[in-house]
Amino acid sequence: MNSSSSPLDAGGPDQPPGARPGSSLTAARRVRELARTVGGPAVDVLVVGLGATGAGAALDAAARGLSVAAIDAHDLAFGTSRWSSKLIHGGLRYLASAQLDVAHESAVERGVLMERTAPHLVGAQPFVLPLTPLVSRGQAALAWAGFRAGDGLRLAARTARATLPAPRRLSAVETRHLAPALRGSGLRGGLLSWDGRLTDDARLVTALARTAAARGARILTRVRALELTATGARVRDELTGEEGEIRARAVINACGVWAGGLVEGVRIRPSRGTHLVLRSERLGPLPAGLHIPVPGESNRFVLVLPQGDGRVYVGLTDEPVEGPVPDVPEVPETDIGFLLDVLGSALDVPVRREDVVGAFAGLRPLLDATPEGAGGAPRTADISRRHAVLTSADGVITVVGGKLTTYRRMAEDAVDAALAARGPAAGPSPTAALPLVGAASPRTLAALRAPRRLVRRYGTEAPYVHALGLSDPRLGEPVLDGHPVTRAELVWAVRHEGALDEADLLDRRIRVGLVPADRAAALDAAREALGEVLGSR
Numbered sequence: 001m002n003s004s005s006s007p008l009d010a011g012g013p014d015q016p017p018g019a020r021p022g023s024s025l026t027a028a029r030r031v032r033e034l035a036r037t038v039g040g041p042a043v044d045v046l047v048v049g050l051g052a053t054g055a056g057a058a059l060d061a062a063a064r065g066l067s068v069a070a071i072d073a074h075d076l077a078f079g080t081s082r083w084s085s086k087l088i089h090g091g092l093r094y095l096a097s098a099q100l101d102v103a104h105e106s107a108v109e110r111g112v113l114m115e116r117t118a119p120h121l122v123g124a125q126p127f128v129l130p131l132t133p134l135v136s137r138g139q140a141a142l143a144w145a146g147f148r149a150g151d152g153l154r155l156a157a158r159t160a161r162a163t164l165p166a167p168r169r170l171s172a173v174e175t176r177h178l179a180p181a182l183r184g185s186g187l188r189g190g191l192l193s194w195d196g197r198l199t200d201d202a203r204l205v206t207a208l209a210r211t212a213a214a215r216g217a218r219i220l221t222r223v224r225a226l227e228l229t230a231t232g233a234r235v236r237d238e239l240t241g242e243e244g245e246i247r248a249r250a251v252i253n254a255c256g257v258w259a260g261g262l263v264e265g266v267r268i269r270p271s272r273g274t275h276l277v278l279r280s281e282r283l284g285p286l287p288a289g290l291h292i293p294v295p296g297e298s299n300r301f302v303l304v305l306p307q308g309d310g311r312v313y314v315g316l317t318d319e320p321v322e323g324p325v326p327d328v329p330e331v332p333e334t335d336i337g338f339l340l341d342v343l344g345s346a347l348d349v350p351v352r353r354e355d356v357v358g359a360f361a362g363l364r365p366l367l368d369a370t371p372e373g374a375g376g377a378p379r380t381a382d383i384s385r386r387h388a389v390l391t392s393a394d395g396v397i398t399v400v401g402g403k404l405t406t407y408r409r410m411a412e413d414a415v416d417a418a419l420a421a422r423g424p425a426a427g428p429s430p431t432a433a434l435p436l437v438g439a440a441s442p443r444t445l446a447a448l449r450a451p452r453r454l455v456r457r458y459g460t461e462a463p464y465v466h467a468l469g470l471s472d473p474r475l476g477e478p479v480l481d482g483h484p485v486t487r488a489e490l491v492w493a494v495r496h497e498g499a500l501d502e503a504d505l506l507d508r509r510i511r512v513g514l515v516p517a518d519r520a521a522a523l524d525a526a527r528e529a530l531g532e533v534l535g536s537r
Helices: 027-037 052-063 092-096 100-117 137-156 172-178 201-214 256-261 333-344 404-422 442-446 452-471 487-496 502-509 516-534
Strands: 043-048 068-071 122-130 168-170 190-198 218-220 223-229 232-237 243-253 268-279 289-293 301-306 311-315 356-367 387-391 397-401
Touching (some): 043 052, 052 068, 052 201, 052 404, 068 201, 092 100, 092 137, 100 137, 100 190, 122 172, 122 301, 137 190, 190 201, 201 218, 201 502, 223 243, 243 404, 256 268, 256 356, 256 397, 268 333, 301 333, 311 333, 333 356, 356 397, 387 404, 397 404, 442 452, 452 487, 487 502, 487 516
Parallel strands (some): 043 068, 043 243, 068 218, 243 397
Antiparallel strands (some): 122 190, 232 243, 268 311, 289 301, 301 311
């Protein structure tokens, strides 16, 4: 085991006030750590891929005292981890398909995030399932039984009732109060349920990476793995074009839908999940999210998710994807039409194609367990969400499948497998009780002197982000009219969160880029933040 790097030293001169010691990711730190990693002594663990699972694996290994390098060809959360519904599911969907182990695992991991590791990023989200004329009494009874079973999962996972309230039935009046956009004609009432909800999935990945960095992990974005072996990787710095070798005692392939491109024998069946982005004013006030049943299907819903930033997400689809996997999936018009049609089945407010101001799609990395040559492959909606940890013939560990909610368990299993196959020795994973950057108790978070929106995104670091705007009024200005994100958040992202260019800022740190028109309007602010921070070094 090589523990020569000190987490406190890792931050070096890039550590301004307010951030956890050693957690700041900067352009200068990347250059230093890349120089000592490529062609340098072997690290204990090399992780390839910096989505939720890869960043989680880097944290898991570093938290066990191992030396870690983690690389990605792009940015943190560049792939699937930024395209989710932002939900931390308790496993209800998996009960319906008798995947009891997956359901329980999901409920446990939801509780870990909400109560221990990331209570600043994950909170309780209410959902209303409206009992419209399209929902039969039998379907309503089945849904209610499911919600009660989901509450049983909460209990089995030992998640407090104060964290996730109990489901209950709603009158028609109560249902319209929580979702005024619903069509009142024929509405019999509704069912209220609760689940976990992330402020932002890409922020979770950033917090994981920074927490790993505070433990000494070298987080290296814009470093592409060209070839993997059990003893390391041949890599290329995508900023300079220089190539070299990273040596490692164990290698974990956490590339999601791209995992099969680096290791033979890994077969993925990507499934596309599409979301629409609407302006909040189009649907009016939404104190709760919505589960809108898909007409003609008994256990499939479209979600309406208010974001609190002037936007609402509507999703999601579950469609198989054939052919090469793109870096950024495109959204087909058929998906948009499907989601709008389902909305139209329940809402009193017409939502037209021109009301869709943005759309995004993520590819779920589902493991294809169908025997080669077998016909009649199942729908991607029916494929198990269990994760798998695979060891190639030469010893590379690949982790695939699963979902955002269970990233921590996937990471733990991958590191366990890597240590079992390749060594070195290390203790068990401590990550179920390891708070991420910004995490604190609800009481501590509530007492912070900062806007609640910032607390939900930055946790205990929120006062320092807020202070940037107070010290310089220009940084307190919004990056664009009608959106709450300030220029101070752009500066913080460059100083602490590893943002290297405009796309990192707009598309992954503050998410303005989900609406193309907003992205264009905020581009100058992003360039100014990069120039001010990087130009001063």
